[in-house]
Amino acid sequence: MSPVLVLGACAGYLLVLFLVAAWSDRRAAEGRSVIDSALVYALSWGVYCTAWTYFGSVGRAATGGVWFLPIYLGPMLAMLVAWIVLRKMVRIAHTYRITSIADFIAGRYGKSPGLAALVTLITVIGIVPYIALQLKAVEAGYIVLTGRGDEDAVGWLGDGTFYVALSLATFAIIFGTRHLDVAERHEGMVAAIAFESIVKLVAFLAVGAFVTWGLFGGMSDIWARAGEVPKLAGLMQLGGPGFDHAQWFAMTVLSAFSVLLLPRQFQVMVVECVNERHVRRAAWLFPAYLLLINVFVLPIAIGGLLLLGAGGDPETFVLSLPLTQGAPGLALLAYLGGLSAATGMLIVETVAVSTMVCNDLVMPALLRLGRLGDGDLTRIILNVRRAAIVAVLMLGYLYFHVAGEAYALVSIGLISFAAVAQFAPSLLGGIYWRGGTRVGAIAGLVAGFAVWAWTLMLPSVAKSGWIADDFVAHGPFGIGLLAPEQLFGLTGLDSLTHSLFWSMLANVGLYVGLSLARAPSAREASQALLFVDVFRRPGAEPVFWRGRARLDDLRALAARFLGPARAEALFDEHAAEVGVPVPDLVADARLVDRVERQIAGAVGTASARVLVASVAQEEPLSVEDVLEILDESSQLRGYARALESATVELRDANEALKSLDELKDDFMSSVTHELRTPLTSIRALSEVMRDTPDIEPAERDEFLRIIVSETERLGRLVNQVLDLAKIESGHAEWHNTDVDLRAVIQDAARAVSELFRERGARLDLSLPDAVPTIRADADRLTQVMLNLLSNAAKFVPDVDGRVEVRLRSEADALVVEVHDNGPGVPQPDQATVFEKFRQGGDAQTRPPGTGLGLPISRQIVDHLGGRMWLESEPGRGACFAFRLPLQPGGNENELQGADS
Amino acid sequence: MSERRGPRAQSLIALCVAGVVLFNFPLLAVWGQGATVFGLPLLPVALFGIWAALIAILAWVSERGGG
Amino acid sequence: MSCKVLIADDEPNIVVSLSFMMKREGYDVLVARDGVEALDTIRRERPALVLLDAMMPGMTGFDVCEAVRADAGVRETRIVMLTAKGRETDVARGLGAGADAYVTKPFSTRDLVAKVRDMLA
Structure with missing residues (x-):
């Protein structure tokens, strides 16, 4: 395949990636986040599947059968408890604005800068080779597709891989350092990663389907044909008693830890989590994704072995099978799938690692050197982070170039897993065990990391021939007991399991042992409480801080590290919550804590602690103080x-x-x-x-x-109050007869005719010739009509006042409407006109009335099972209307119906 | 309170323990005896089957209870 | 020289009776129908005493009382608050707002006239 085509496709793919990210960032700016969904969240977790697994799984399956599976079964097991463990990590990280694993572990053990730096160093050493591995996969795939290597390339500038690394650095800088506060999410990046997960899944499934049904007659056909080759038949079995169950178990455990502790996993699962409730659904969607992407691994591996024989490299079967079997387009798609697996990992890992490098190595150094000046530092911090991104990627590129084809690269995936697994005791222990201390965590990490380096990293380096490998076989200085792969003479384990056992033993042993040996300091104890009990007090964490601070100092500090706008917003928000204007704020523990958390989002927990301590006069807390504060807050x-x-x-x-x-x-x-x-x-x-x-x-x-x-x-008022009281209390007497509502209306109209003549208003009645009678108290109904008519008469204009009464018969009710051409009732008053003593107008212009007529009328209508309402548009008159059911006491009928 | 909603911790832990047992020795040796189902070797079928079942149960445990 | 007395009430019939009484006592009577008008009149005419209804539309008697006490030009105006609500809290509120006396409706005309006479002596 022509290199131009392949490079063009890669460039096109990267362009699409940029567009997806830009689109998602724009949507987020419009408030329509793409990533606020459990599905996208779960897809972004798919960054777990890197080029190492995309190409390597088939390779592993071709040589070891089901041995490619443990690194996916581990995540399955981890996801079963994600709702418990991961959600707790998410809650802690979001509450305390934690943005990396280094921050998380350091924050838990008293915000220790030393611990943060240590975790960062372990991560960089453990992960850089892994980054190199991705670049190698991009290159290896390119060679398979184009059929030639880059021997003819002139230095870096002629190397396509270099440009891939460069464009990814650009991507990471654009979408990974959008804002200073890393605790803010990177919408574009996450959306792009989710998109990449779809691409690699589709590409892999397409190749799998092509092999299974295109080249063979389905899965059973592949198996049947494999069964004829004795070497292949053995792949599908455990291989008798020689099967290494310990390694199987070790790999499962290792990958279960890694899926939570790899920097990129922590980034997408914890830092970028929009809503912790998404964890619930993503926890099963993600293993389902892993299952899907693995369904065709065995068919491709065995199909490749059958068709290409031992001559082909199993690691590139995904590409070489479609390429040699007449489907070059599919091969290109498969390559893009591999590219997406590699780039996804590279982007997220680089952003995650560079955050740690910036916050936990560079910033503390700059702070200590006092080289930051007094101005707004946000731009400087962002630039440091950008430089760190380029540095991390270039470090990976350098390693890739130096290590080349060496053994170190091939096995680096699991070696990286083993490195980050060292975080498990202090991180997972730290969120469930209050007793863990900083000294225990540091000692455990240092020892575990040292054992890892000695037993796993160095031998792999030695095997690639960079250093003499005598020490691997015979131990350093000939001391056999210290031989890295048979430490203290332990044999019978493969090197991975062996290393994992010793490193974890040292790590857990020291962590637990030293934590128990010395009581935690007040700061460690308080942080332990905040982390372990994070679910106990949503929104009301105690603040373990005592001392004095000046408001102006805090504001200046916040402005330097958050930028003036965000700092101002922070103080405004706090002032609004406290209920005093900003200048009157008291720099109390809660405000200091708030400022510290916000700064932590920008420069990390440990640096934020140092910064706040530098502007405040703090009183050292004793453990008793911590308990006292906790007690106060738990009482509250x-x-x-x-x-x-x-x-x-x-x-x-x-x-x-x-x-x-x-x-x-x-x-x-x-x-x-x-x-x-x-x-x-x-x-x-x-x-x-x-x-x-x-x-x-x-x-x-x-x-x-x-x-x-x-x-x-006075008399009217007394009567009406009594009336209302009687009706409301149910003591009123009702003389119900068959009433002709027409007669009632005509009586009432006659009674108010004098009033209308005085007002110079006209009263029109539009009544049907006959209406059904209803069962009611005629006097009460006359009272209602009189109230409505005199009410209307009060409000008609002095000139040309008109009131019209309409009676109409409906299927099961009679409706009476009284229209006037007065000013109408303003909207806000419409709801209250039926309330007692709510009279329209003021006392001077208001016609005499008691304010009880309408409430009484409504009570009467209600009593008869009807309803009274008002329709009015201000300026266009008012219409008071009521509706009486033909079957009186409809309510009673309902009650009887309910009884029977 | 919405905090408390979600799958029960005991169910999840029990499921996780079950997963560890099903995926490892000695049950793993049971799956790996070389038998076939529908023309497919038992070992990968069993592993994928258990995997799918765990996902299904997890989905059921997670999604019931609404929200 | 006769004293000016302002009657501020939104009930016309009460105004009729009060102004008759005040005129009979020889005071110059001014009338206001609501709080805003009352405050304007106080500032413009500077009456010696105001009979102020507590419950008026717009600006209540309490509001007027507070505004008068806050205005250096008319601060010394005597204020008798009239109210149809006789609860303890209303009395307290009226005195809190700075009224010199508090009279509950319905009142004895003799007592009211005597009180006004005292306050203007």
């Missing part, structure tokens, strides 16, 4: 919880009681007010007349008229 928590449950249980009851109380209080208060107002006029005017014998006759007449009208008002 206890109160809060009691309050919360009480609120939950009593909320409804409380609400009901409260509104009832208010109603009663409001009602009583309104009644007294309404009663006292006319009484005041009556008493005052009577006393005035009593005390003023020589009052003018005209004045006396006017006063008497007022007294009479106020007395009437």
Whole structure:
């Protein structure tokens, strides 16, 4: 295949990757996140499948049968408890703005900068060869496709792999260092990784289907033909008692740890997690993805061995099978699948490792040297991170070039797994065991890492011929007991299991032993509590900090490391929560903690601790202080919880009681007010007349008229209050007869005719010739009509006022509408017109009324099983309407129906 | 509280223990005897079958309970 | 020179009775129908005393009272608060707002006139 075509396809693929990432970033900016879904989250976990597994699984299967499986069965087992373990890691990381494994472990053991640096070093040493391996896969595939190597290339500049590395560095810089706060998610990167997972799955399945059904007659055909070759038949069995169960188990355990602890896995699973509830579904989608991508591994391996014989390299069967069997297009697709597996790993791993290098190696050094100046540091930090990305990728590229075809590269996948497995005791132990200490963690990590390097890393380097391999066979200086692959004379284990056993023994032994030997310091104890008990106190973590800080210092610090805008937002938010303006904020423990967490998101936990300590006067905490703070906060928590449950249980009851109380209080208060107002006029005017014998006759007449009208008002009010009370309490007497609603309306209209004449308004009735009678109290209905009509009369305009009453008969009810051409009821008042003492207008312009007419009318209609409502558009009049069912007491019928 | 919702921890741990037992010695030796099912060797069929079953049970345990 | 007395109430009939009483006592009577008007009149006419209804639309009597006490020009105005709500809290609120006296409706005209006379003596 022509190199131009292959390179062109690669370039096109990378371009698509950029577009996917850019699109996703834009969607996120619009608030429509692509990655906020369990499916995309699970697909991004697919970064676990690298080029090493994409090409290597087939290679492994071709030589060892089912031996490719343990590194996928381990993740399956880990995912079974993901909801327990991973969710806890996610919660801790998000609560304390943790952005890397180094941060996580250092944060757990008292925010120790030394521990963070140590974890970072182990990661870099363990992972760089793994990065090199991906670059090698990209190159190896290219050679298979084009049929030639890059011998003719002139240095790096003629090397396609170099450009792949370069474009990935560009990608990682663009989409991996968008914002300073790593705790903010990288939407574009995650979307691109999920996309890559789809590409590699589709490509691998396509090749598998091509081999299984295109080249053979299905799986059983492959097996049947393999059965004829004795060498192949043996692949499908365990191979008798010689099967290495210990190694099988070791690999399963190793990969179970790795799927949580590899930097790229931690990045996509923990740091980039949008919502921890997604863990629940992703935990089964991800193993399902792994299963799918592995279904065709054995068929491809065996098919390749059958068709290409021993001459072919099993590691490239995925490419060579379609290429030699007349499907070059498929071969190119398969290569792009491999490229996607490699690039996905490279991008995420580089971003994750560079964050650690920046936060835990470079920043502490810069801080210590005091070389940062006083200005805004956000740009500097971002540039450091970008430089770290380039450095990590170039380191991998360098290793790839130097190591070349060496053995070290081929076996590096599992060696890297074994390196990151060293984090398991201190990380997993740290989130479940409060007793773990910094010294124990450091000693465990150092010892485990040293044993790993001696028993696994160095022998692999020696086997590739870089250093003399005498020590592997005979031990250093001829001391056989220290021979790396038979440490202390332990034989019978393969080198991986052997190394894993000794390194874990040393690691766990020292971690537990030293942790038990010395009590944790106050800071370690407090961090242990925060991590282990993270689910116990959602949103109310105690703050283990005492001391004094100045608000201005904190603001300056935040502005330097977060940028002025984010710093300002941070303080505004805190001020809003506390409820005081920003300048009045007190730099208390909670604010200091908040600032420290935000800075931790930018420069890492350990550096943030150092920075905050540098601007505050802190009091060292004793373990007693920690317990005291915890006690205070748990008491508060206890109160809060009691309050919360009480609120939950009593909320409804409380609400009901409260509104009832208010109603009663409001009602009583309104009644007294309404009663006292006319009484005041009556008493005052009577006393005035009593005390003023020589009052003018005209004045006396006017006063008497007022007294009479106020007395009437008083009487009306008393009657209506009593009426309402009777109806509401159910003590009213109802004289129900068969009522013709037409007659009721006509009676009421006659009664108000005088009122309408005074107002100069017209009253029109539009009644049908006949309506069915209803069972009701005629006097009460007349009262309703009088209320509605006098109400309407009050509000019609002085000139050309009109009120129209319409009666219509529906299937099961009668509807009465009273339209007026008054000003209408403003929207906000419509809901309250039926409440007591809510009169429209103010006292001067308001026509006399008690404010009880409408509430009473509604009570009456309600009692008759009907409904009263208001329709009004301000400026276009009001329509009060009610509806009465033909079958009175419909409610009672329902009740009887329910009883029977 | 939404915090508490989700699969029960005991179920998950039991499932994990079951997975470890099914995937390892000595049960592994049972799958690896060289028998065939439907013309396919038992060992990979058994491993993939157990794998699929674990996914199915995990999915069921995770998804019931709603949300 | 006769004293100016402002009557601020939204009930016309109460205004009628109060203004008759105040005129009979020889005061110059001013009338306001709501809180805003009352405050304007106080600032413009500087009455010696205000009979102030607590429950008026818009600006309540309490609001007017507070505004008067906060205004250096009219701070010394005597204020008698009238209310139809006789609860302890209302009395406390009225006095808290700075009223000089608090009268519950319905009131005895003789007592009210005596109180006004005292306060303007």
